[in-house]
Amino acid sequence: MINDKLPKIWYGGDYNPEQWDAGIWQEDERMFKLAGIDVATVNVFSWALNQPDEDTYDFAQLDETMDRLYKSGVYTCLATSTGAHPAWMARKYPDVTRVDVQGRKRKFGGRHNSCPNSPTYRKYSVRMAGKLAERYKDHPGLLIWHISNEYGGYCYCDNCAAGFRKWLQERYGSLEALNKAWNTRFWGHTFYDWEDIVPPSELSEEWNGNRTNFQGISLDYRRFMSYSLLECYRLEYEELKKHTPNIPVTTNLMGFYPELNYFEWAKYMDIVSWDNYPSLDTPVSHTAMTHDLMRGLKSGDPFMLMEQTPSQQNWQAYNSLKRPGVMRLWSYQAVARGADTVLFFQLRRSIGACEKYHGAVIEHVGHEHTRVFRECAELGRELEQLGDTLLDARTEAKIGIVYDWENRWATDLSSGPTVSLNYEKEVHKYYDALFKMHVESDMVSVEEDFGKYEIVIAPVMYMVKPGFAEKVEKFVSNGGTFVTTFFSGIVNENDLVTTGGYPGELRSVMGIWAEEIDALFPDQKNQIVMKHSWGKLDGQFECDLLCDLIHSEGAEVLAEYGSDFYKGMPVLTVNRFGNGRAYYVASSPEASFLEGFLANLCEEKGIKPLLNAPAGVEVARRVKNGMEYLFLLNHNADAAMVETGADAKKELLGGETVSGIVTVPGRGVLILERAKA
Structure with a gap:
């Protein structure tokens, strides 16, 4: 605090x-x-x-x-x-x-x-x-x-070049290990001396922002620059803490x-x-x-x-x-x-x-x-x-959504399959579906303890770092629900492809393998066709961007593609693994599909919305000392009616006691205090 x-x-x-x-x-x-x-x-x-x-x-x-x-x-x-x-x-x-x-x-x-x-x-x-x-x-x-x-911005000066070489020596130990990690036999890029290595600038490997000839060196330079700026911060931090x-x-x-x-x-x-x-x-x-x-x-x-x-x-x-x-x-x-x-x-x-x-x-x-x-x-x-009513109050979400900066760097640097792939936007699609349902979620790192969640969602998990697959397998085996998507499990932490079939190290827990990835032009669509009605999902939905051509290796096929030469191939699967389930979404679906899909998963795990509220009204919650504080945030210009339940609640900003249906003014806020159930 x-x-x-x-x-x-x-x-x-x-x-x-x-x-x-x-x-x-x-x-x-x-x-x-x-x-x-x-x-x-x-x-x-x-x-x-x-x-x-x-x-x-x-x-x-x-x-x-x-x-x-x-x-x-x-x-x-x-x-x-x-x-x-x-x-x-x-x-x-x-x-x-x-x-x-x-x-x-x-x-x-x-x-x-x-x-x-x-x-x-x-x-x-x-x-x-x-x-x-x-x-x-x-x-x-x-x-x-x-x-x-x-803090932000990169530098490519001689001091940074020297620092980069030192950082690489500590990371890889030898030039042999570095050459292997960067796959430098491609295009004759073998390094014979540490001094051969220069920052990947427009004078060497990169152009137009995130375009690069060698993902390995570009990925590591981003790691190094983040580390370098953090080191500057830490030097000041340690000096302040002395006094x-x-x-x-x-x-x-x-x-x-x-x-x-x-x-x-x-x-x-x-x-x-x-x-x-x-x-x-x-x-x-x-x-x-x-x-x-x-x-x-x-x-x-x-x-x-x-x-x-x-x-x-x-x-x-x-x-x-x-x-x-x-x-x-x-x-x-x-x-x-x-x-x-x-x-x-x-x-x-x-x-x-x-x-x-x-x-x-x-x-x-x-x-x-x-x-x-x-x-x-x-x-x-x-x-x-x-006053101090809300200070240090926490959330109690049962869903974690994985976000990883290094995975983002690797995805951005990827030379294909489409320039339209935006990692942050794909993550937001899943978050947005839960947001509209008024279901709480946490944004978490790959290092987070998954055990405190019922559902973990990891969209576009292109890079699988050491230990992540085992962590997912343990989570699912213990009864958790895991969701990942197209373009996942492709490479390791050095951006080297995991051979043997995508999604690489996640293949066992997902129960599928992918042999090809189709990139759709912006005006192209395919369809997710449900094999049978499943809760809030029935019929067909549009999908676009990328389509993984997958085969089941034990996973149940819930939906298939509706068109193109891969019509009838799986696009949505679920694999029973231990006591839990792992879902694979092989393309980027329209919003209505994700809302239905995630509503089904929440129902399976007994996760309920905080409240049922109309579109444009955000609902959030903080919890402290046995009390919960429900925030009703009306982003609409007009007033909205929200059913809050029969129990009495104190509205902190106005001071009155409310229950049942309350009116939230246009662009207004209510904070409802009640004992935590």
Whole structure:
């Protein structure tokens, strides 16, 4: 639990007083009180002010800011400022800036421009973290450390090349083992010396993003870059912990950001935090899935919503305003799915550079008489009213959906069978079906304990890592239900094909083998034809993208393809394995099929929806101390009626007791408290 000093849902966000004259600060304090702001994230990009040259450190303004905020009742989320190095550093030490994928050396500018393997960057970033920790370790306003900001981006410089070779030596031990793992006899790529290996950039193996000649080296470079950036984080983390062992440490993640393996990062974060920036047309269920992923990074622990906008972004193609009520609605969506904070970027809108049109609690007009401020103040009052009621509450899902970054990298790098395969979208299809049914699910890693779930779903499990197949077999044998899909079990952790028939190591538990994979053009469809009625599935459904041509090896065939030369071949199978069942979905089905299919599985395992609610109403639950909190989130513009059951429940935001049918206003929220059954 991170909220010991401030036992409520933290409310506030990024604050940059250094961008303003001192005359504005007093007005900020007045408006923070009006809005109920009690946490400010400061010092995110202040390295240049804190260290104007190599030997000088000046924290006078930061001292004043933290003291002033604390006296006014605002606590500090203190960033280490290392997300953007100062100009003097780039001028004096050129190794600090990155080389891009095209081999071009970057100049000073922007952010995400520090090489993670630069000795200079590592030296001064760790030193800065230490200076801050020594100075503020006893400050009463310090709540949590925030290292750097939104880590990301790769580098291809000589320092990274040297670091990559060292990392490979530790991973493989010998060139012989590496050559075998990368299958370098293809195209005469045998390496004779470690110095032969260079990063897979557009100067060597890669082009157009994820296109590569050699998946092995490209996959390992992604692992290495994620590791390198994590190592930078960990160096600062360890320095902070030397001085402040009891202050939690985090850094802000970015949901399904493709470049970093967040399950690995979460092992070194005291609490996960992330920045939520959906577009107006982002499916509500995708945002919910991302919250669930952030909760799942640490096996269900609550997380921090570190950033969201009160009104609009500045960097998307079309930066729509959040309609009235939506900021509050989306804030409670985060809380419903595990957030113990609601923080914004930003508290006061900048007047210059690329974020001057990014929304803020305090708009350019500078006073409280705006729609956005009124909505923020209303939410601030409600969070104060909720107090510590929801803090550290958990979920109790019986379904786990597997997501794996390395599997995503391997799928993205695959040279075929279709450019349309999007791992994240295929995972979302299964999540979305459960979301619409109001059935809870967790997003989990391949390392998660499957034993706590009734159903585990692993869409497009292209890469099967060591031990995963045995883990699945044990889960199913013990009575669990496992689901996987087309393009699964194809390769090992080095992206080498497991021969003997797909799905490779999963073949035994699935009871099928696949001999070919057909890639359909975007306008092509096939059909899933049920052999007989099964619960909520009857007749036929469309499928597309990829079609595995599979044969049963003991699995029962539930449905067959309806057209093309493989008409009549299995497309949906179930295999009894021990006390459980393993289902294989050999193509990408339409939504109605998945809703019926997953409803059948839930019925088999006795998993019931949280409530029956109309379309557009999201239902989520958190549980704490024998009480459960049902969140009814109406994403529709119009009011919706929801049957909540005959038992009496307290509605936390309004204070009244309700039962039976309740009305949720358009874009409104109800939080129902009741004793857990």
